Amino acid sequence: MDFKTAIASALAAQCSLPAEELAGWLETPPSPDMGDYAFPCFKLAKTLRKAPNAIAEELAETLALPEGVSSVEAKGAYVNFTLDKAAQAKAVLERVFSQKERYGGSDMGDGRNVCIDYSSVNIAKPFHIGHLPTTVIGNSLYRIYNHLGFHSVGINHLGDWGTQFGKMIVAYKLWGDRDTIEEGGVDELVKIYVRFHQEVETDPSLDDQARAWFKRIEDGDPEAMELFEWFKAITLTEVEQVYDILGIRFDSYAGESFYNDKMGRVVDELREKGLLKLDQGAQIVDLSEYKMPPCIILRSDGATLYATRDIAAALYRKDTYDFAKCLYVVAYQQDLHFRQWFKVVELMGYPWSKDLVHVSFGMVSGTEGAFSTRKGNMVKLRDVLRAACDKTYEIICEKSPDLENKRAVAQQVGVGALVWNNLYNGRIKDVVFDWNTVLNFDGETGPYVQYTHARACSVLRKAEYKPGDVDYSILTDAESAAAITAIGAFPDAVREAMEKNEPYLVSRAVIAICAAFNKFYFEQRIMADTPDVRAARLALTDATRSVIKTGLGLLGIAAPERM
RNA sequence: GUGCCCGUAGCUCAGCUGGAUAGAGCGUUGGACUCCGACUCCAAAGGUCGAAGGUUCGAAUCCUUUCGGGCACGCCA
Numbered sequence: 236m237d238f239k240t241a242i243a244s245a246l247a248a249q250c251s252l253p254a255e256e257l258a259g260w261l262e263t264p265p266s267p268d269m270g271d272y273a274f275p276c277f278k279l280a281k282t283l284r285k286a287p288n289a290i291a292e293e294l295a296e297t298l299a300l301p302e303g304v305s306s307v308e309a310k311g312a313y314v315n316f317t318l319d320k321a322a323q324a325k326a327v328l329e330r331v332f333s334q335k336e337r338y339g340g341s342d343m344g345d346g347r348n349v350c351i352d353y354s355s356v357n358i359a360k361p362f363h364i365g366h367l368p369t370t371v372i373g374n375s376l377y378r379i380y381n382h383l384g385f386h387s388v389g390i391n392h393l394g395d396w397g398t399q400f401g402k403m404i405v406a407y408k409l410w411g412d413r414d415t416i417e418e419g420g421v422d423e424l425v426k427i428y429v430r431f432h433q434e435v436e437t438d439p440s441l442d443d444q445a446r447a448w449f450k451r452i453e454d455g456d457p458e459a460m461e462l463f464e465w466f467k468a469i470t471l472t473e474v475e476q477v478y479d480i481l482g483i484r485f486d487s488y489a490g491e492s493f494y495n496d497k498m499g500r501v502v503d504e505l506r507e508k509g510l511l512k513l514d515q516g517a518q519i520v521d522l523s524e525y526k527m528p529p530c531i532i533l534r535s536d537g538a539t540l541y542a543t544r545d546i547a548a549a550l551y552r553k554d555t556y557d558f559a560k561c562l563y564v565v566a567y568q569q570d571l572h573f574r575q576w577f578k579v580v581e582l583m584g585y586p587w588s589k590d591l592v593h594v595s596f597g598m599v600s601g602t603e604g605a606f607s608t609r610k611g612n613m614v615k616l617r618d619v620l621r622a623a624c625d626k627t628y629e630i631i632c633e634k635s636p637d638l639e640n641k642r643a644v645a646q647q648v649g650v651g652a653l654v655w656n657n658l659y660n661g662r663i664k665d666v667v668f669d670w671n672t673v674l675n676f677d678g679e680t681g682p683y684v685q686y687t688h689a690r691a692c693s694v695l696r697k698a699e700y701k702p703g704d705v706d707y708s709i710l711t712d713a714e715s716a717a718a719i720t721a722i723g724a725f726p727d728a729v730r731e732a733m734e735k736n737e738p739y740l741v742s743r744a745v746i747a748i749c750a751a752f753n754k755f756y757f758e759q760r761i762m763a764d765t766p767d768v769r770a771a772r773l774a775l776t777d778a779t780r781s782v783i784k785t786g787l788g789l790l791g792i793a794a795p796e797r798m
Numbered sequence: 799g800u801g802c803c804c805g806u807a808g809c810u811c812a813g814c815u816g817g818a819u820a821g822a823g824c825g826u827u828g829g830a831c832u833c834c835g836a837c838u839c840c841a842a843a844g845g846u847c848g849a850a851g852g853u854u855c856g857a858a859u860c861c862u863u864u865c866g867g868g869c870a871c872g873c874c875a
Contacts, residue, residue: 266818397874569870648837758839
């Protein structure tokens with residue numbers, strides 16, 4: 236039984252209210268010297284018709300001391316509970332040592348599948364800084380769900396369909412060169428694509444050719460398909476290099492083209508269920524009852540749309556994975572689109588429509604406004620990654636000249652800094668890309684966390700630490716207790732991060748652990764002369780190291796042992 | 799015009815299922831390395847929580863209105 240439950244049941248015995256409800260009322264006092272848990276008595280005042288202060292005093296006197304609690308005090312309208320520090324230290328640290336890298340996890344997911352649609356790159360388009368949020372948020376959620384006993388299914392819903400591929404083929408046949416493209420990759424594909432748009436101004440017939448080529452792709456013409464697949468391969472090789480650097484993998488690359496033959500079923504089903512309506516030549520689902528514009532299923536020329544494809548994909552994923560949840564890590568611009576087609580799925584009579592979640596996030600813009608491939612102010616992800624790694628390399632050369640494999644560590648730290656920046660705040664915040672911010676490693680950043688981890692590793696290494704019996708009563712000073720409290724708060728943070736699909740809750744929990752540990756490090760000498768004291772502090776150091784590593788892992792960030 | 803989101807310290811943000819003196823980091827100023835990694839730690843300064851009403855014993859948090867910003871609003875994705 237944990238401390239909170241113990242306190243709640245002790246209170247329940249006195250208040251004749253369910254312990255579960257009372258547990259929900261418990262708060263954390265504003266200052267640690269007031270205690271570890273606080274019970275506000277305002278709500279009881281009404282039913283008991285007594286002053287909250289009087290209730291608090293009475294409770295404090297009559298309450299049986301819950302297990303693990305050393306003191307109960309009334310302060311104003313609150314009953315404050317102070318935990319027995321040694322008991323808390325024992326409970327928290329033993330849990331860390333027994334669960335190890337699984338600390339903060341659980342089996343609550345029960346092996347159920349969670350589909351996570353993220354990154355979803357466009358074929359033959361550059362992988363730029365704007366793709367980072369969906370990529371790293373999705374990756375972190377992937378890890379967080381797995382940690383909690385779910386089975387994550389990472390889906391890269393490739394943007395690999397549309398008339399632009401007809402244009403690509405025309406452009407390639409006119410101005411492309413196989414070797415140049417093999418060598419230059421996506422950049423070369425973009426070049427000829429841009430040229431197409433320039434030349435079509437003077438030669439509109441190019442558009443007709445493009446349409447014809449796209450038709451050939453649709454019909455499965457061998458030559459068209461070969462080129463189409465080749466463009467895909469070129470793009471994927473390139474983005475996979477970035478995924479490798481970021482430590483990201485996907486379970487499926489089923490994208491738009493994959494659902495091409497699966498949309499007829501959706502249209503038929505919508506028609507059978509009487510949801511389709513002809514309006515201005517297009518087939519729509521009327522959503523005016525739900526105060527939304529109609530969801531267009533078929534264009535007036537009979538072609539399918541984005542929503543059609545997303546519905547087809549959702550049905551396919553439900554059939555294939557029987558997901559407990561299906562997350563779409565997509566920028567908030569598409570909020571209405573998701574609300575619309577989620578509603579359509581609901582109207583189709585699928586109760587699992589409630590399991591579809593749009594995990595939206597803010598947009599990335601430059602200091603001079605929105606990024607645009609056409610404007611050419613787009614910042615390529617590879618360039619940012621390289622810059623971050625280079626800067627880290629310089630810092631390492633300056634501060635740790637003797638470190639082996641500097642380049643490898645520089646990559647872990649540089650990339651970690653970048654990933655951290657995207658997972659440190661609430662998703663919804665817009666981000667203005669700025670080199671100074673991106674390359675700032677001071678304060679509450681990835682490198683700070685990694686440094687703390689490396690520092691803990693260093694201490695343990697020098698001490699030649701071996702786990703053993705610990706006298707937990709040694710870890711009762713303010714700094715040790717604060718570190719232990721922070722570590723103890725980690726599991727709840729992970730669970731909440733999953734419930735809200737907000738990885739930053741993990742980041743903040745990790746930062747709290749680091750801050751507490753660094754303070755502990757400063758105030759208490761770990762390598763104390765007394766063996767018992769040293770053993771206890773080393774144990775705390777080891778637990779800290781372990782939880783930081785786990786936390787960074789959930790964010791998709793490496794935890795080097797030296798840096 | 800309508801809908802959704804955001805507005806908290808100079809800057810970037812936590813806190814928002816209502817609760818005790820509104821918290822961090824950056825930046826600024828000052829301080830701490832004979833000692834386990836100073837990419838660290840400590841301290842100071844800095845706030846009408848956009849504004850106005852309302853609900854409440856109690857509001858940054860809930861409701862209404864309003865101002866400012868972002869996004870979206872039928873055949874793109």
